[in-house]
Amino acid sequence: MNERVSPVFPPSPWPGRATQAARRTAVKSWVEGMMYLSPSLLLFGVFLFYPLGRTLYLSMFYTDYQGKPTEFAGVAHFAELFQDGAFWHSVKTTFTFVALTVPTTVAISFGLALLVHEKRKGIGVFRTIFASTMGMSVGVASVIWMLMYNPAVGVINRLLSTAGLAPVSWLLDPDTALYAVAAATVWMNIGFTFLLVLAGLQNIDPSLYESARIAGMGYWRQLRMVTVPLLSPTLFFVATISLIQALQTFGQIDFLTKGGPVDATNVFVYAIYREAFVNYQFGFASAQSIVLFFIIALVTFLQFRFVERKVHYQ
Numbered sequence: 001m002n003e004r005v006s007p008v009f010p011p012s013p014w015p016g017r018a019t020q021a022a023r024r025t026a027v028k029s030w031v032e033g034m035m036y037l038s039p040s041l042l043l044f045g046v047f048l049f050y051p052l053g054r055t056l057y058l059s060m061f062y063t064d065y066q067g068k069p070t071e072f073a074g075v076a077h078f079a080e081l082f083q084d085g086a087f088w089h090s091v092k093t094t095f096t097f098v099a100l101t102v103p104t105t106v107a108i109s110f111g112l113a114l115l116v117h118e119k120r121k122g123i124g125v126f127r128t129i130f131a132s133t134m135g136m137s138v139g140v141a142s143v144i145w146m147l148m149y150n151p152a153v154g155v156i157n158r159l160l161s162t163a164g165l166a167p168v169s170w171l172l173d174p175d176t177a178l179y180a181v182a183a184a185t186v187w188m189n190i191g192f193t194f195l196l197v198l199a200g201l202q203n204i205d206p207s208l209y210e211s212a213r214i215a216g217m218g219y220w221r222q223l224r225m226v227t228v229p230l231l232s233p234t235l236f237f238v239a240t241i242s243l244i245q246a247l248q249t250f251g252q253i254d255f256l257t258k259g260g261p262v263d264a265t266n267v268f269v270y271a272i273y274r275e276a277f278v279n280y281q282f283g284f285a286s287a288q289s290i291v292l293f294f295i296i297a298l299v300t301f302l303q304f305r306f307v308e309r310k311v312h313y314q
Contacts, residue, residue, distance in 0.1 A: 059286035067282040077287035090271040098246040100182035109193035117201045134191030142255030145184040174264035193238050200234030229312040236311045268292050
């Protein structure tokens with residue numbers, strides 16, 4: 001019995017044409033996407049990528065007083081930086097400042113948001129008061145706190161005198177200067193973090209609280225079992241932003257203490273400023289800036305790597 005042989009046809013050209021059409025469509029979509037993104041990429045390039053590249057470039061050179069490279073230094077600035085006691089002192093001061101301000105700001109903002117989230121008559125007035133610090137510039141707020149800390153006429157020392165306590169030179173004493181600046185910073189940052197936490201509270205479904213009350217949960221158990229887990233994405237975001245902002249603190253340090261007394265408030269960014277615009281060591285300051293960039297990147301990575309595990313996304 002003879003087997004019937006099927007005729008052999010040449011491969012169809014259509015699959016190749018379909019692949020080419022799909023490739024052209026993908027390229028067209030990519031070009032269109034890049035056109036939409038080009039304004040943002042231009043802004044990032046001018047204000048972020050170019051300064052970062054320029055800073056990395058300057059960190060490998062010695063410079064003159066105008067910031068122009070004069071001699072290649074390689075990694076000499078970084079080697080000198082890690083052997084500099086002043087650098088490690090500024091790192092320690094910066095992380096102490098972060099520890100004083102970030103948890104305090106988040107905790108106070110959370111407490112205030114819980115207070116004004118209650119349905120009470122006239123509560124909108126308190127919302128406005130608690131958020132009012134957000135509308136005040138760092139310069140104005142620093143001047144206010146400078147007057148309050150004044151050893152002779154400041155209201156804080158007057159309150160201490162009324163209570164029978166000795167006046168304190170808040171910004172002139174190395175033992176109290178960092179705490180004084182930290183207190184002012186917490187007050188400055190409360191308005192922004194308060195609004196974010198309040199917005200997170202208002203996004204929680206009220207029916208969940210009704211179900212919790214039906215289940216017999218009291219206020220504190222509702223707070224622990226319902227409010228905190230559902231608010232954890234907002235709290236995580238606020239903590240991350242506050243941490244990055246605290247690591248980059250400059251304005252209130254410049255207004256209140258100028259890094260003193262005796263470098264007690266010489267945080268990382270202010271140390272970079274002094275090296276660049278007081279000592280005119282732009283290469284060394286650029287090396288410090290690169291180190292700060294990696295510190296912030298590492299801290300942010302650790303937050304997302306370990307802290308985000310406890311965040312409950314809906």
